[in-house]
Amino acid sequence: MPQLEVHGAALTYDDEGPREGDGVPLVFIHGWTANRHRWDHQMTHFARTRRVIRLDLRGHGDSGGKGVRTIAELAEDVTALLDHLDVERAVLVGHSMGGMIAQTITLDQPERVERLVLVDSISRMTYSRGRGLLMGASTLVPFKLFIAANIRRAFAPGFPREQVRAYIKASADTPRDVVMPLYGAMRAFDVLDRVGDIRVPTLMVHGYHDIQLPLRQMLRMAKAYPDAVVRIIDAGHELPVEKPAELTTALDQFLTSAEK
Template sequence: MPQLEVDGARLTYDDEGPRDGAGAPLVFIHGWTANRHRWDHQLAHFSATRRVIRVDLRGHGESDGSGRRSIAELAGDVLAVLDHLKVERFVPVGHSMGGMIAQTLALGHPDRIERMVLVNSISRMTYSRGRGLLMAVSTQVPFKLFVATNIQRAFAPGYPREEIKEYIRTSAATPREVVMTCYGAMRSFDVLDRVGEIRVPTLMIHGYYDIQLPVSQMLRMAKAYPDAEVRILDAGHELPVEKPEELTSTIDRFLTERP
């Protein structure tokens, strides 16, 4: 369980797989209130043939530190770990907020990105008037209720309730200050007008039942990308744990079959 101190926080990460494996290293970036173990299935699969790195974002999982107030600052943390590991070119794979971080890295450091995978992610947070009001009100409820409500609705109908309760428990263990500052960072994230600059092949994988970041918003983003491939899976917002095998095979095909 290696750690790196970055701006007063100890960031925990994994670095596994052969250094001389096929292709650039894969860098898995988890979402809001989650941790690097969201990618357990992908780590086990891909580390057999290539280098795989995953990070607990600041204040999440086994990393400490206070929350970052922008996606750009979170991207800076990830880049600091990669610089420490002397990783130049890489493939960011980001889920939800992690996908926002991946896009920020691609825009800020295009020469370092070989290709990119976005899982249940978007380029601009967009709300109807009613949903915007609901989300604003939701921040005023007790913290545990706020987290539980957001995590509960992230899963597709029929997902086991006991497993959802465990993810709620893990998310609620994330410090309140980290949860709320990252929540604000996501709400203010907007690079939709710039994603046309991202020229690398990009795979966008989304859950059909995602009501957190709806498919319609992802498709709007996809149209703005010069080189985007879209896959819709039978899941909600938590694809890495709802459909781990299908997600892994979809990423694998993109990495091996796409020139």
């Protein structure tokens, strides 16, 4: 596994596929407490014909590093990796918090983004008063219980329980001093008033049963984008693992339409 040292963190990444394939590289960015293997299906499919890059974010998966507290800091890590790999322009694909990172990069460095794909992600976190109180209270319970509650509700009803338990265990391995600050960073994330400046073609793929980042919030975001295509899939918040083939198809169609 190749690694890159960035601001005291060893970032683990994969860089696969032909360098002279069709189109610019794809860069996959996972979400909160997840890791780069959320994208296994997409890596296998797209690396046959084009360059595909994915990473474990700071403090996640096989990457080291602590102390990250903002989405912007994670965006700096991703762009540092792109600089290291001599990637001047890419298609950014981000799931959940990864979509927040992808939007941040697109707003700050629009010249580096060919297209944008947001999977179960939003531009502004919005809570009702009741849900806000519930989410705030959830941080007061033991750490492993906090993780379990958040990951369990990320999957649509009917997803195999043994697989959900495996994802809970993997998420709980993410250090607390990475998990909790980034939980706060996601709750505070708000670029909705700026996304009208994003001019690149954008695909938004969302699970119909997503209760972590509800569909209505994504649709409000879509209205603010000048050039957005929306796809709704019968899944929860964890689309990359709940319906990987359907997500790959949606992404493939979006990229193919660009290359005709």
